[in-house]
Amino acid sequence: MKNILLAVVGLSPQVITETLYAIFKSGKNIDEIIVITTNQGKEKIYSTLLAGQDGNFDKFFEEYNIPRNSILFNHDSIHVICDEHGNTISDLVSEDENRYLLKLCLEITFKLTNMAQTSIYFSVAGGRKTMSSCLTLAAQLYGRPQDRLCHVLVSPEFESSRNFYYPPKINTSVKLKNKNGEPFYKNTKYAKINLVNIPFISIRNYLTHNDLKEVKDPGTLMLSLVQDLKPTLRIDFTLKKIIYKNIELDLMPAHLALYGFFAMQKKNCPKEIKTCGNCTDCFLQSFEILEKQPEITKIYKKLRGARQITEMSGEGIINLDKDNLRSFKSKIKKSLETRFGSPALEEIEIASTGLRPDTRYGIKMDKSKLEIVL
DSSP states (O other): EEEEEEEHHHHHHHTHHHHHHHHHHHHHOOOOOEEEEEEHHHHHHHHHTGGGGGHHHHHHHHHHHOOOGGSOOOOGGGEEEEOOOSBEEEOOOSSHHHHHHHHHHHHHHHHHTSSTTTEEEOSSSSSHHHHHHHHHHHHHOOOOOOOEEEEEEEEEEHHTTTTTTSSOSEEEEEEEOOOOOOOEEEEGGGOOOOEEEOOOOOOOOGTTTTTTTSOOOOHHHHHHOOOOOOOOOOEEEETTEEETTTEEEEOOOOHHHHHHHHHHHHHHHOGGGGTTTTTTOEEEEEHHHHHHHHHHHHHHHHTTSOOOOOOOOOSSSSOOHHHHHHHHHHHHHHHHHHHHHHGGHHHOOOOESSSSOOOOEESSSOOGEEEEOO
């Protein structure tokens, strides 16, 4: 059985050697290390760990008399988060950047867990909290019985030190800093590193063979578990959310106002219910949508309640034009796809039909499956 350490790492690469030390201390071995990080994290790893004989990774192996070639870990082991254009991400500060992170975690986890005779140690000790959350989610979706989710606990004063990578065999004093940033020295014999195995529940065994043919987003996988439910769509203006097959999505007021408008167009269509499926009679052209601006604004104001509505520019949901209408539809689609999965878009997205300039927009879902709570 090949043991692989899959770790998320931020700007503290010492979490790798600390985790490795804790795993070795528990009596287990690691055969390969794979890291998910940002561009800044990669540079930190290169300069502090993978710096040849001067790197702390080689020093760790030399100090504990472990053959360096016993673990596969090199520059190719570092996977940097990239956007859809292949540009590397330096830090995770936006929703899109965290979406790229989740995508990478899922892709690598899917690949590794489909390899026979492997056991994965998912290390969630490093990086931003969103990094550990995304890797945990990947483990919950694709993890197997032999895989482990783990965290490493390090004595607080040593954990915050940039100079501490692992407890050396021969105890020595290390320069640390207290809460006020004042330097002090402490012997490494007081450094405690413990591996904590975190229980987790995986849905892998409940997924179909088709679900495991290729990596899929969480929304698609979760919907596959409830495929026997009637695919109803509920737009609840009182709770400010959309509920599809018992899965909830919170939308910002501007997005919910526009989506709710299209849902009401479908629900109020005079077409008989028995002929409603995929009917586009209630779809509207762009100019027709803009003519109904007062209806959209009314919904938006109701969602905002007593809050003051301010528009810092001429754009916004209460001043729709063709350009920002297109932008709103795109953002709503991304939210729906992220939460409910790509297959759900077929019936719940704001779809288009016809060629320009006669393109019309609306929701395809049968209105009998639609519920609107005002």
